[in-house]
Amino acid sequence: MAEALPGSLWTIPWPDRFCNMLLDKLTSEAATHRLVGGALCLDFANTINGHSSAAPHEYLAGYSDLVVWSRRISLLTDAEAERLLRVANERSREAATAFQRAIELRETIFRVFSALALDRSPKSPDIAALNEARLNALNHSTLSPTDDGYTVEWIDKSALDRMLWPIALSAAELLISPDLSRLHKCEGDGCDWLLVDTSRNHLRRWCSMDECGNRAKSRRFLARKRKRRTR
Numbered sequence: 001m002a003e004a005l006p007g008s009l010w011t012i013p014w015p016d017r018f019c020n021m022l023l024d025k026l027t028s029e030a031a032t033h034r035l036v037g038g039a040l041c042l043d044f045a046n047t048i049n050g051h052s053s054a055a056p057h058e059y060l061a062g063y064s065d066l067v068v069w070s071r072r073i074s075l076l077t078d079a080e081a082e083r084l085l086r087v088a089n090e091r092s093r094e095a096a097t098a099f100q101r102a103i104e105l106r107e108t109i110f111r112v113f114s115a116l117a118l119d120r121s122p123k124s125p126d127i128a129a130l131n132e133a134r135l136n137a138l139n140h141s142t143l144s145p146t147d148d149g150y151t152v153e154w155i156d157k158s159a160l161d162r163m164l165w166p167i168a169l170s171a172a173e174l175l176i177s178p179d180l181s182r183l184h185k186c187e188g189d190g191c192d193w194l195l196v197d198t199s200r201n202h203l204r205r206w207c208s209m210d211e212c213g214n215r216a217k218s219r220r221f222l223a224r225k226r227k228r229r230t231r
Contacts, residue, residue, distance in 0.1 A: 030069035033059045036207045038196030039179070040170035043073060045110040046193040046207070053190070063088050063095040063160070066102050070163040080157065087158055098160035105133055105164055109171050113194050117185040134172040137165035188212025 030047070037043040047069060050056035060066050064085060071081040088095035108129045112122040140162070144153045154162055174180060174196075182197040186207040193207040 028065045028068040030059050030065040031072055033069060033072065034207070035073060037194055038198055039174050040073065040075075041109050041167055041174055042113065042194045042196065044069075044106055044167050044170075045113065047106060049191060049193060051107065051110055051114075051192055060099075060103070060106075063099040066099055066163065075163045075166055083158065084160060084162075088160060091160070095160050098164075101161055102164055104129075105168065108133075109167075110192075110194070112171070113174070113183060114185060114192065116180065117183045117194060130168070130171055130175075133164065133168035137168045140165050186212055 033043075033047060035043045037046050047059040048056050060069060067076065067081050067084050067088075070076045071078065076084070088098075108126050111126050112130060115122045140155050140159070141152050142155055143150050154165060156162065174183075179196050184195055184197050184205075186193045186195065187205045188207065189212075191207060191212050195207055
């Protein structure tokens with residue numbers, strides 16, 4: 001059964017039918033999602049392709065997908081991911097709320113960086129929402145000593161939305177990073193994935209040469225072939 005949270009276009013499955021399964025038993029596209037953004041926040045924004053499309057390709061259909069994706073990108077260990085799945089199974093409404101927050105953060109990140117990729121100014125409410133997420137992340141972190149110095153650790157490791165904290169900080173870091181000047185949106189037909197161009201000549205056009213790049217080349221080849229036939 002699914003319930004749409006008030007004010008949301010997203011349908012949130014709860015209780016999530018996968019939350020009572022071990023991580024290695026889950027079947028999810030999130031486990032094979034291509035990480036091509038060059039920044040954690042962009043990879044998270046790219047967990048859907050076609051944000052404004054009538055038929056987007058969604059990689060995060062529920063809270064369990066969010067956990068699986070977080071494990072894929074090493075935000076969680078196997079043990080941490082399985083613990084969150086068990087907690088989510090016991091607190092399904094909280095898991096649905098955490099998932100809703102994740103989708104809202106993802107769309108905020110997408111709007112901010114897609115605007116910047118097109119040399120436009122992000123909307124003030126989106127920057128404010130991102131700053132709120134950043135402050136919330138900082139409130140859940142602490143400095144801890146290590147053998148080599150200090151590290152930042154998360155305070156509440158059982159929080160169902162804990163994976164959102166490093167994502168929010170990643171977005172804030174990218175906003176003030178020189179890498180922002182290399183931010184692009186994939187030029188593939190129908191693809192709106194975001195990426196930081198780290199190529200040597202800074203001429204990267206597609207999220208992936210294997211997919212969008214090859215499709216673009218195929219379309220150009222077919223167009224030239226049709227043109228020759230009409231001569």
